[in-house]
Every structure is written in C-alpha cells, then in structure tokens.
Amino acid sequence: MNPSRYSPWLSALVVAIALAATALNLGPMIANLGLRAALSPPSPGAGQAVLLYYSLLPRLAMACLCGFALGLAGTLSQQVLRNPLASPSTLGIESGAQLALAIATLWSPALIGWSRDGTTALGGFAAMGIVFTVAWRFKFQPVAVILTGLVVGLYCTAIVTLLMLMNDHYLSGLFIWGGGSLNQNDWRQAASLLPKIAACSFLVLLMVRQLNILALGDAAQNLGVRLHFVRALGLFIAVALTAFTVSSVGIIGFLGLAAPAIARAIGARRLQSRLVIAPIIGAALLVIVDQALQMTAASLPAGAITALVGVPVLLVVMLRRGASLQAMPSHRQVVPAAKHPLLRISILIIALFAVAILAIVAGRGVDGSWTTQAGAMLELLLPWRLPRLIAAVxxxxxxxxxxxxxxxxxxxxxxxxxxxxxxxxxxxxxxxxxxxxxxxxxxxxxxxxxxxxxxxxxxxxxxxxxxxxxxxxxxxxxxxxxxxxxxxxxxxxxxxxxxxxxxxxxxxxxxxxxxxxxxxxxxxxxxxxxxxxxxxxxxxxxxxxxxxxxxxxxxxxxxxxxxxxxxxxxxxxxxxxxxxxxxxxxxxxxxxxxxxxxxxxxxxxxxxxxxxxxxxxxxxxxxxxxxxxxxxxxxxxxxxxxxxxxxxxxxxxxxxxx
Structure with missing residues (x-):
C-alpha cells in the first residue's frame, strides 16, 4: 500500500470502533426500551428512560460535537500556522478559559452561577485577544503567532497554578474540570453548541480556496490573497471552536493535535480531505474514550483518558512503513546580529551579578519592610540564600x-x-x-x-x-x-x-x-x-x-x-x-x-x-x-x-x- 495515498479503511476502522463501543454500552438499554421510546421524552417515573434520554444520549452527542470541533480547530491551526505542532492549545485558549474560571471562583462566584460557559468563553477570547494584538504587528506570521500563544498559555497556567497553591480548598475542582468532563443533565448544552459549530464549519467551507493558497507562504500575496486577513480569520474560527468546546466540557486539548496528525499520517495530504477526516477522527476518538469510561464506571477525567487512547493511535498510524508528517514550508527572516556581541554579553554578565548580589543582601524584615543585611546578620542568612540562588541560576x-x-x-x-x-x-x-x-x-x-x-x-x-x-x-x-x-x-x-x-x-x-x-x-x-x-x-x-x-x-x-x-x-x-x-x-x-x-x-x-x-x-x-x-x-x-x-x-x- 502506498502511504502517500489516503487510506479510507483506517479512518473507517476508527469510526467502526466508536460505533461498536456505543452499541455495547447503550445497545442493551435501547433494545430494552425500544428505539422509538428511547428517542422520545420519557415520563418522570421511568428511571432508565430518563437516564438514557437526558444523560447518556446528550453525552454521546456532546462527545461527537466536541471531538468534531477540536479536530477541525486543530486542522485550521496547523494549516494557518504551517506547523504540525500547532493546535488550539498553542494559542493559549484553554489556559485562558481555566484562568477565567479560577478568578471567578475566588472573587466572583456569581459569574459562574450566571453562566459558567460565558465565563470560560470570555477567558478564552481574552487570551486570543492578547495573541492577536501582538500577532497583528507581525501580519500573523506563523512563528510569531505560535510563540506568542505559547507565552500566553504558559503565563495563564502559571497564574492558575499559583492561585491553586494559595487557595487549594476552593480550586481543587479545577483538577476535574481541567481534565474534561462530558457529563450532561439535558440537551441544552448540545443544542447550544450545535449551531455554533455548524456556523464555524460553514465559514471554513467558504475559506477552503484561500486556506489552500496559504501553503505557498508569503508568495500567496502575488495571487491576490490577503494573507493578513485570511490568517486572522482562520485563527479566529479555530479559537471560537475551541472556546465553545472548553466552555461546555472543559479542557480536552490533545484531540486538536492528534486528529489532524492522524489524518495526515494515514494519507490525507490535501486540505479538503483533512478538513473532513480530522474532525471525524476527533469525534470517533472522543466517543470511544467516553463509552469505555461509562462501561468501566471509572470516574476519571475524559480529557486525560483521551490522551491515553489518542497517543497510541497516533503513534501506530505514524509508524506505518513510509508514513511521515510532511514538513510545512515556513518563511524565515534573519534577525540582524549585534555589532558588538561581546559588549552585550558583558551587559548580561553584569546584570546577572547585580541580581545575585541583590538577592543575597536584600530581603524583608520581621515587620515586612525592605532591608539590607551585612556583617553578622548576612553571615547567618547566607547559608539559606546562597544555595537556592546557585541552584536557581x-x-x-x-x-x-x-x-x-x-x-x-x-x-x-x-x-x-x-x-x-x-x-x-x-x-x-x-x-x-x-x-x-x-x-x-x-x-x-x-x-x-x-x-x-x-x-x-x-x-x-x-x-x-x-x-x-x-x-x-x-x-x-x-x-x-x-x-x-x-x-x-x-x-x-x-x-x-x-x-x-x-x-x-x-x-x-x-x-x-x-x-x-x-x-x-x-x-x-x-x-x-x-x-x-x-x-x-x-x-x-x-x-x-x-x-x-x-x-x-x-x-x-x-x-x-x-x-x-x-x-x-x-x-x-x-x-x-x-x-x-x-x-x-x-x-x-x-x-x-x-x-x-x-x-x-x-x-x-x-x-x-x-x-x-x-x-x-x-x-x-x-x-x-x-x-x-x-x-x-x-x-x-x-x-x-x-x-x-x-x-x-x-x-x-x-x-x-x-
């Protein structure tokens, strides 16, 4: 089999496994109730029918919708940024949403009571706004966008971790939400998410030609493509898909990287193919994970378990003979070298010594005021301050x-x-x-x-x-x-x-x-x-x-x-x-x-x-x-x-x- 050609049976196998897992988990219950009864609103006293209609079926729908959205968002991110490591996580959206939820939990719980989805979506779009503000100066050049997104994501994650260390009793639930939870009580979230994903998918369909030309890099401008606008719009759609998903079920970020990579590895080289195959693979993987968790009755985070399942699948398809990830072209410009590099290195050395001396002699007194130590007091403090400074450097x-x-x-x-x-x-x-x-x-x-x-x-x-x-x-x-x-x-x-x-x-x-x-x-x-x-x-x-x-x-x-x-x-x-x-x-x-x-x-x-x-x-x-x-x-x-x-x-x- 030629690995450069698309192999539909591999993607069909993933979908078949998802259908089989769903049939094993929900099939007996549906057979017992009857198909028409299972798909109709039950009476309040029918416990099994209520569980199926208001919890299990909406959960299945959310798994399909979220997996589809993350697969599509990852494909868009990788195409726009021309890097196979790009994903919704690259832009810091998930970290921004988690930070917004942590801040609201500590200082404004009413926001969560009003709309948890709105709170997390606000955090995700705020992170996107920061990335876009910086990237705008660079005409959304891929490496600048990626690095800015990584900085924003790391920054938000650091703040969340700091808040969790200082308020562990209040924020312990972030571990569960951060792992992704597909639990549902009715159809409202699925009904709200479906039109949003459909609208984003329609916009992607209209942009296929422009997205294809992006593979030419900056040379696409000669064909009349407004690179600045196309990159911004493509990233905005990817961010919107991610924010909508994160606000509904939490962080399930690995699918955004795995689904497009699997689609590319099984031979979906053309963008049109990846835009179809990657979302389907993302939905199928998330369904497989969720159905397996339900069958084992394990109360584990779906996002983390998705990575445990998705990684082996990704590695298997990548290790097929001849399978590879084609490197995407990237435009690189040379940063001017310093005329006097030794002078700049000397400045860094002086700055390092200055900070080291400050760290050794300066600190806070018992009353919290800033003080400098010398003599006998410095000798007492030196065994505490010097080792940690040396280790940090x-x-x-x-x-x-x-x-x-x-x-x-x-x-x-x-x-x-x-x-x-x-x-x-x-x-x-x-x-x-x-x-x-x-x-x-x-x-x-x-x-x-x-x-x-x-x-x-x-x-x-x-x-x-x-x-x-x-x-x-x-x-x-x-x-x-x-x-x-x-x-x-x-x-x-x-x-x-x-x-x-x-x-x-x-x-x-x-x-x-x-x-x-x-x-x-x-x-x-x-x-x-x-x-x-x-x-x-x-x-x-x-x-x-x-x-x-x-x-x-x-x-x-x-x-x-x-x-x-x-x-x-x-x-x-x-x-x-x-x-x-x-x-x-x-x-x-x-x-x-x-x-x-x-x-x-x-x-x-x-x-x-x-x-x-x-x-x-x-x-x-x-x-x-x-x-x-x-x-x-x-x-x-x-x-x-x-x-x-x-x-x-x-x-x-x-x-x-x-």
Missing amino acids: SAGIMLALAGSLLQRLTANPMASPEVLGVSAGTAFGLLCVLFLVAEPTYGDRLAGGVAGAAAVLLVLFAMGRGSRSGNRFLVLGVSLGAFLTALISVVLASGDPRALSLVSWMAGSTYAVGSTLAWTSSAFALAGFTAVMLLLRPLQQFTLGEASAHSHGVDIRKFRALIMGLAAMLTAVATLIVGPLSFVGLMAPHMAQRFGLIRGPQHLVGAALFGGLLMATADFLGRTIYFPWQLPTGLMATLLGGPVFALLLVRSRRRALA
Whole structure:
C-alpha cells in the first residue's frame, strides 16, 4: 500500500470502533426500551428512560460535537500556522478559559452561577485577544503567532497554578474540570453548541480556496490573497471552536493535535480531505474514550483518558512503513546580529551579578519592610540564600542550554524539553520513585528523573529511526509528553497524598535547596556548558543540514544521540531542582536572538546567561514579593519571562523569529 495515498479503511476502522463501543454500552438499554421510546421524552417515573434520554444520549452527542470541533480547530491551526505542532492549545485558549474560571471562583462566584460557559468563553477570547494584538504587528506570521500563544498559555497556567497553591480548598475542582468532563443533565448544552459549530464549519467551507493558497507562504500575496486577513480569520474560527468546546466540557486539548496528525499520517495530504477526516477522527476518538469510561464506571477525567487512547493511535498510524508528517514550508527572516556581541554579553554578565548580589543582601524584615543585611546578620542568612540562588541560576543555565540544543538540532523554534516530552518523562520518573520508594533520597529522585527522561528519548529514537523529518520527530515527542502528562493527571485526580506532593514541586520551588544540592547543580551546569562548547563546531555543521555535516565527517546518528542525551541530562537535573519548567528552555534561546546574539558561541552563551538571569530574578522575587510566604521560583520565572520576551518580540517589529 502506498502511504502517500489516503487510506479510507483506517479512518473507517476508527469510526467502526466508536460505533461498536456505543452499541455495547447503550445497545442493551435501547433494545430494552425500544428505539422509538428511547428517542422520545420519557415520563418522570421511568428511571432508565430518563437516564438514557437526558444523560447518556446528550453525552454521546456532546462527545461527537466536541471531538468534531477540536479536530477541525486543530486542522485550521496547523494549516494557518504551517506547523504540525500547532493546535488550539498553542494559542493559549484553554489556559485562558481555566484562568477565567479560577478568578471567578475566588472573587466572583456569581459569574459562574450566571453562566459558567460565558465565563470560560470570555477567558478564552481574552487570551486570543492578547495573541492577536501582538500577532497583528507581525501580519500573523506563523512563528510569531505560535510563540506568542505559547507565552500566553504558559503565563495563564502559571497564574492558575499559583492561585491553586494559595487557595487549594476552593480550586481543587479545577483538577476535574481541567481534565474534561462530558457529563450532561439535558440537551441544552448540545443544542447550544450545535449551531455554533455548524456556523464555524460553514465559514471554513467558504475559506477552503484561500486556506489552500496559504501553503505557498508569503508568495500567496502575488495571487491576490490577503494573507493578513485570511490568517486572522482562520485563527479566529479555530479559537471560537475551541472556546465553545472548553466552555461546555472543559479542557480536552490533545484531540486538536492528534486528529489532524492522524489524518495526515494515514494519507490525507490535501486540505479538503483533512478538513473532513480530522474532525471525524476527533469525534470517533472522543466517543470511544467516553463509552469505555461509562462501561468501566471509572470516574476519571475524559480529557486525560483521551490522551491515553489518542497517543497510541497516533503513534501506530505514524509508524506505518513510509508514513511521515510532511514538513510545512515556513518563511524565515534573519534577525540582524549585534555589532558588538561581546559588549552585550558583558551587559548580561553584569546584570546577572547585580541580581545575585541583590538577592543575597536584600530581603524583608520581621515587620515586612525592605532591608539590607551585612556583617553578622548576612553571615547567618547566607547559608539559606546562597544555595537556592546557585541552584536557581544553575537550573536556568541548564534549561536554556537544553532548549538551544533541541531547537538547533530539530530546526524548529517550538522545540524545548517539554515539547519533546523530556520534562514529562522526568516528572513521571519522579512519580514512580515516590510510589516505589518509602523515603526517597535526592539520589533516588535524580535516578528516577534521569531514567524517565532517558526512556522518553530511547522511545523517540526507536520510533523515529530512519526518519529525516524533524517535524515527525517533534510530533512523536509531543505525543509521548501528552501521554505521560495524562498519566500524571489521572494519578493526581485519584487524590493519593504521594501524588499530591508533586503539585508544589511541579510549580518549581527552591526554598528547600541545601548547599550539597546547590553545588551539585552548579557542577552539572558547568559540565554541561563545557560539553556544549566542545560540541559547538559539529553542531553548527549539523544545523546546515545532515548532508553538510556528513561531508565534514560527522556521524549523524551518534551525534544526534549525543546531543539528545546531553539535553536529557541537563533537563532532568534542572527539573529536579525547579520542577518541569519549559518556559526557560523555550524562551531563553529566543531572548538571546532578540538581543542580537545570533552566531553559535554567542547565542549559546547569551541563552545560558538569559536563563540564569531569569531564574535568579525569579528566586529573589519569589522569596520577597509575597513575604512572609514564598512563591515558587518556577512560577515566578514564567510570570517574569513573559513580559520580557513580549518586549523583545515587540521591539523586533515585524521580523519573524529565526
């Protein structure tokens, strides 16, 4: 079978499984009541008929509608942004909706009582508005939209996590809503959602020709297509579909990535085919998950379980012989290099030392006032402040180096430890240690984290062997990360105290770091930086293409394994210190670029300095800004890095990120 051609039997198989699962779950009840009675409004006393008509059938309808909407939204996002990693989650819509619900729960519960759907939709569209405001300056160039959406999503997620840590009793329900719930009490939500999805689908049908031409990139302007308008409208429809779905059932985000990827992997290369096949696959996958949950009577989040089912399906169709994800063309513009890079590096070094000194000598007094310490008082405080500062800076450097390596190796600006599933693997490895070891030491946690990260990379190499598609490699990483994150979410939803202890760690806290851990992390950071510098020359040759690297004597397979192994080690060590952060690893390399540090050694040094500076500042603010309580350094790094990156992005005007 030629994998480049569409294989209808594969999509038909998914639909058939969905129909079979529905028949197994609802068939006996419908047969007992009769088809006409099952589809008619029952009398109040008919318990089984009431359950079927007002709960189970609306739930089935919502699964179909939401899966269809998310599949269509993901297809639109990937076509407009020309990146197979793009999805509704990329634009921060789901995180914005979750933040709006958290804020309303804490400070305005009446809004939820009035309309929970309206509250979450308002949050989703507010996040979209921020992304669109920034993207407008760049004429909705794909990389600018993607990175802005990632910043907004990470920012909203950081605020939600912070609010949950400070108000865990009030916001514990967000774990369930965030996992996605399809429970229904009547037909009102389905009746409200259907015309919205139908209207968006009709608009997509009218835009098919313009969306097809978008594949030409900026050259489409020569054909009379208003790129600015088409990109904005396409993203708006994708955002609307996502916001409507999230407001109705919560976050079921993986379908937006999985359904289009599965459609492409089974041969639906043409946009018209993907616009039909991807929504159908999304609906079928969500129905399969929901019917399976009902048959097992498991009270687990549907969104997380969808990832557990969708990831294997995605991997199976991608690993078919010859199946691949065709890389989408992207227009790249070069950011001007700084005329005096050493001067800019010196500025970063001075800034890092200044923040470090401030973090050591400044703080809050007993009465909450700002004070500076010196002499004997400083000697007493130094054993507490210096180790956490060293650990924070070291973690920032390691994450920045890991992000730089992954972005250079894959030639994708979205690559980061989280995107490749390395952070999720580290977190899952640590979770396994917490369940298997009664009193885990730091060595146990380090071994578990490194083992989890290494396992993810080994699986990636095994599945991606022989593939020259960087996009395919990244999608495999995203899928594995989603799978492990879903497993962690299921364990967290179980309420086990050992799992709940992960919540504060996942926020990224350094307040318990001792001198041993601090100096160990600094040794890893120094060793990692030295290794990166030694590998710089072959890394630059590899960036020019595998053919160029091979002609210069670089063993492609061994070099890729070496770089990925180094990135995994740096990520695992840093993750154990400050939690599974992706923001520093994703954004520090881009900050260095925006600062004019473009070329190999300058860029890597600049990224490392930006990572260290971000984490040092975040550690100081987390210790002092909410005194006497301490805010996690990881969350503060996200909250601090967002505006900094946005400023650099805006100052760059309309140059696309390289």
